[in-house]
Amino acid sequence: AQSVTQLGSHVSVSEGALVLLRCNYSSSVPPYLFWYVQYPNQGLQLLLKYTSAATLVKGINGFEAEFKKSETSFHLTKPSAHMSDAAEYFCAVSEDGNKLVFGAGTILRVKS
Amino acid sequence: GAVVSQHPSWVICKSGTSVKIECRSLDFQATTMFWYRQFPKQSLMLMATSNEGSKATYEQGVEKDKFLINHASLTLSTLTVTSAHPEDSSFYICSASSVVGLSHEQFFGPGTRLTVL
Numbered sequence: 447a448q449s450v451t452q453l454g455s456h457v458s459v460s461e462g463a464l465v466l467l468r469c470n471y472s473s474s475v476p477p478y479l480f481w482y483v484q485y486p487n488q489g490l491q492l493l494l495k496y497t498s499a500a501t502l503v504k505g506i507n508g509f510e511a512e513f514k515k516s517e518t519s520f521h522l523t524k525p526s527a528h529m530s531d532a533a534e535y536f537c538a539v540s541e542d543g544n545k546l547v548f549g550a551g552t553i554l555r556v557k558s
Numbered sequence: 559g560a561v562v563s564q565h566p567s568w569v570i571c572k573s574g575t576s577v578k579i580e581c582r583s584l585d586f587q588a589t590t591m592f593w594y595r596q597f598p599k600q601s602l603m604l605m606a607t608s609n610e611g612s613k614a615t616y617e618q619g620v621e622k623d624k625f626l627i628n629h630a631s632l633t634l635s636t637l638t639v640t641s642a643h644p645e646d647s648s649f650y651i652c653s654a655s656s657v658v659g660l661s662h663e664q665f666f667g668p669g670t671r672l673t674v675l
Binding site for chain 2: 455482487488489490491492495536543544545546547548549550551
């Protein structure tokens with residue numbers, strides 16, 4: 447069975463600081479991995495996805511994530527946080543690229 | 559980009575009544591739609607997968623007779639919560655799947671908050 451663990455339900459960073467949101471997964475087959483962002487009162491928006499091509503995946507808004515098979519991790523990073531990055535972020539895994547299993551989410555707070 | 563809408567955005571109903579939630583893909587055709595449920599401070603939990611013109615596939619533990627799903631067209635799926643009770647109060651989110659490049663991508667609706675009194 448697939449599962450996703452997001453370490454830290456809340457992460458707080460200063461504006462301009464590095465953003466690191468952690469995601470570990472379990473999957474019995476090579477997984478598809480996703481990061482979504484949810485702003486208040488809006489639907490989830492895809493930030494990036496890993497589909498067995500390059501292990502370092504670049505997404506929208508300056509975010510990127512690195513697939514590390516040995517660590518079963520897919521952590522999300524951004525070099526410099528902006529106030530507009532404040533939102534909730536979800537990591538998700540899929541075995542077929544379609545049916546998603548989500549982590550519990552991490553709320554990112556950006557301090558000025 | 560692909561847009562998915564949900565209606566209503568919020569609904570309050572009395573215990574024992576039924577509530578219908580609509581999910582529409584506005585600018586693309588979706589052969590597959592998904593329904594999720596999200597409790598406060600928790601993640602999205604997949605309830606069912608809906609393919610146009612066929613019966614929905616429900617996840618383990620989800621009552622088929624409680625949560626009726628209809629996917630009658632390539633742009634519309636509905637979720638009906640029958641005989642709703644307070645424990646059904648939750649945030650219901652749909653997504654519609656479309657092929658982007660060589661893979662599927664899900665586009666999510668903004669969600670519907672259901673409160674059962």
